[in-house]
Amino acid sequence: MYGGGVLEYQALYRKYRPQTFDDVIGQAHVTTTLTREIADGRVAHAYLFTGPRGTGKTSTARILAKALNCENRHADGAPCNECGSCEAITQGTSLDVLELDAASHNSVDDIRDIKVSVATVASAATSKRVFILDEAHMLSKAAGNALLKTLEEPPDHVHFVLATTEPYKLLDTIRSRTQRFDFHPVPVEELAGYLSTTADREGYKTDPPALVGIARHASGSVRDSLSLLEQVSALGAGTVDMAGVRRALGLADSEVFLRLANAVAGQDAKAALELVAELSAEGVDLRRFVAECVGFFRGVFLAHYAPNLAEISDEPSEVYESWKKAAELIPAGEVLRGVDLLGEALVRIREGREERLMTELALIKLTRPETASDPESLIARMDRLERRMGKPTDVPKLGEASTPTELSKTVPSTADEPTTSATTVKETSAKEELAEAAAPLVSDDESAEEPKALAIDITFEQLQKIWPGLFGGLRDVLGARRWAFFREAVPAGVEGNIIVLEVAHDFHLSALEQDDAVSKIVATKASDLFGSPVRVKFRSKTGQPAGVDSETKIDMSQLEERPAAETDPAALLAAELGAEVVDE
Numbered sequence: 001m002y003g004g005g006v007l008e009y010q011a012l013y014r015k016y017r018p019q020t021f022d023d024v025i026g027q028a029h030v031t032t033t034l035t036r037e038i039a040d041g042r043v044a045h046a047y048l049f050t051g052p053r054g055t056g057k058t059s060t061a062r063i064l065a066k067a068l069n070c071e072n073r074h075a076d077g078a079p080c081n082e083c084g085s086c087e088a089i090t091q092g093t094s095l096d097v098l099e100l101d102a103a104s105h106n107s108v109d110d111i112r113d114i115k116v117s118v119a120t121v122a123s124a125a126t127s128k129r130v131f132i133l134d135e136a137h138m139l140s141k142a143a144g145n146a147l148l149k150t151l152e153e154p155p156d157h158v159h160f161v162l163a164t165t166e167p168y169k170l171l172d173t174i175r176s177r178t179q180r181f182d183f184h185p186v187p188v189e190e191l192a193g194y195l196s197t198t199a200d201r202e203g204y205k206t207d208p209p210a211l212v213g214i215a216r217h218a219s220g221s222v223r224d225s226l227s228l229l230e231q232v233s234a235l236g237a238g239t240v241d242m243a244g245v246r247r248a249l250g251l252a253d254s255e256v257f258l259r260l261a262n263a264v265a266g267q268d269a270k271a272a273l274e275l276v277a278e279l280s281a282e283g284v285d286l287r288r289f290v291a292e293c294v295g296f297f298r299g300v301f302l303a304h305y306a307p308n309l310a311e312i313s314d315e316p317s318e319v320y321e322s323w324k325k326a327a328e329l330i331p332a333g334e335v336l337r338g339v340d341l342l343g344e345a346l347v348r349i350r351e352g353r354e355e356r357l358m359t360e361l362a363l364i365k366l367t368r369p370e371t372a373s374d375p376e377s378l379i380a381r382m383d384r385l386e387r388r389m390g391k392p393t394d395v396p397k398l399g400e401a402s403t404p405t406e407l408s409k410t411v412p413s414t415a416d417e418p419t420t421s422a423t424t425v426k427e428t429s430a431k432e433e434l435a436e437a438a439a440p441l442v443s444d445d446e447s448a449e450e451p452k453a454l455a456i457d458i459t460f461e462q463l464q465k466i467w468p469g470l471f472g473g474l475r476d477v478l479g480a481r482r483w484a485f486f487r488e489a490v491p492a493g494v495e496g497n498i499i500v501l502e503v504a505h506d507f508h509l510s511a512l513e514q515d516d517a518v519s520k521i522v523a524t525k526a527s528d529l530f531g532s533p534v535r536v537k538f539r540s541k542t543g544q545p546a547g548v549d550s551e552t553k554i555d556m557s558q559l560e561e562r563p564a565a566e567t568d569p570a571a572l573l574a575a576e577l578g579a580e581v582v583d584e
Helices: 028-040 057-069 084-091 108-119 141-152 188-202 208-218 222-235 242-249 255-265 269-281 286-305 317-329 332-350 355-367 375-389 404-409 422-438 460-473 475-486 506-514 516-530 569-577
Strands: 046-050 097-101 129-134 158-164 179-182 489-495 498-503 535-540
Touching: 028 057, 028 179, 046 057, 057 084, 057 097, 057 129, 057 158, 097 108, 108 129, 108 141, 188 208, 188 222, 208 222, 208 242, 222 242, 255 269, 255 286, 255 317, 255 355, 269 286, 269 355, 286 317, 286 332, 286 355, 332 355, 460 475, 460 489, 460 516, 475 506, 475 516, 498 506, 498 516, 506 516, 506 535, 516 535
Parallel strands: 046 158, 046 179, 097 129, 129 158, 498 535
Antiparallel strands: 489 498
């Protein structure tokens, strides 16, 4: 009981260590297999237990040793836990069970001592000797090789159990000589139920959400969850509630994440900075807060695309609801950008950078994309402009408005407010801003009409002038496969703001027409050179287009592919490191 004056206090994870296979939680796939092997007498000579910390690897190895040496073993293979052998193993005094830590027994000499112990007979004729090698991945390569022969062909009365959290560090030859069992993190709901049972045994007053919070923070580790339960109960004088969990672990309130989502959706940098200041004043661990923000934005992203979150995530229902609410506020693109920014901030914090500064910088970039120049931020700004404009159909079509003045006339007005009001001017300004931002882009829908104000007609002479630069700059952008087809294209004419390119071979023409990315890449590059949006189309080389004289054709022999860059090592060292060439 809590507060009892017991002098020899035991930590909860030691006090409630599993003593039978039924006591092990969340690992039924392991315990069921082991009990059947023991009951059928088909126990392997070596086992490899792998999985995260605190999931029951070493405890299961001890229970296996009990079952092999139990004097009154049950028919289903479970130990009685009452005979002298079981009690000796529980107390750690059995001569037949040797538990070694590979971190401190990782040399060839230590393996030689194990070989000597293997050759020793058991304490009784029917007993089995079990060697439990914990943290087996710490064995050196030489020690692992020295253990191979003994591990492969031990005496009949000897069994090995290797436990590790990093199985990939073990030698392949060791893994191939063992029967492997993977221990899984315990699900949140199952772990919370186990904590509730343990708290009742200890006499703690508990709040179910607090137990769920502890289980989530333990990340599937039973040992970590019991240690956290013990810590929170000590802080609350025998009471385990959500406030105590937050105080003990430095966690932020769940409502904080929705406040952050509102700040991001509203581009409210001030609210985001005030949130960080508030959390810092309350003693919240900002490093943990940033990590939880990454997890929250991951959940919001899942809410955008997964109709049933319970099938792909292990969280309480209220967490799913908060994800869905945030998904209604923040577009998927900005959510991914948030994951990237917060992830980068977390890495820098772990490298030793100042926690509050890194958190504030990440949130400013997240709420104000204009403070960053990366492509994701530019896309976020474009998305917000489009949302300000409403649906894409609100943008005037070709012929509806060709000048800013005419554009302002297309803005709908009410009977109470003339078109020249401040509201009309504001909407017109937003449309002009969107038009300017979209100018260098090429529409994904080739058949869609563009506003006349966004494009200008080009001449064939202008195309001739920019073609060498356009042709030479596309090789690296298109890649080897697309360039092999595109290099056969030659300018044939212009149609308004459309560049017409002719291709001699039908096979090349078919490949270029089927790959929409080629025309979009060429159009984007050409738009940059012309200073206005253009489009590109390919056609078969059937003759001269109307309006183009044969004398104006481009001499393709004057075009050369850009040679590969050559680097002088001496010049590179001189430029980068300030080296000086010395003649001997």
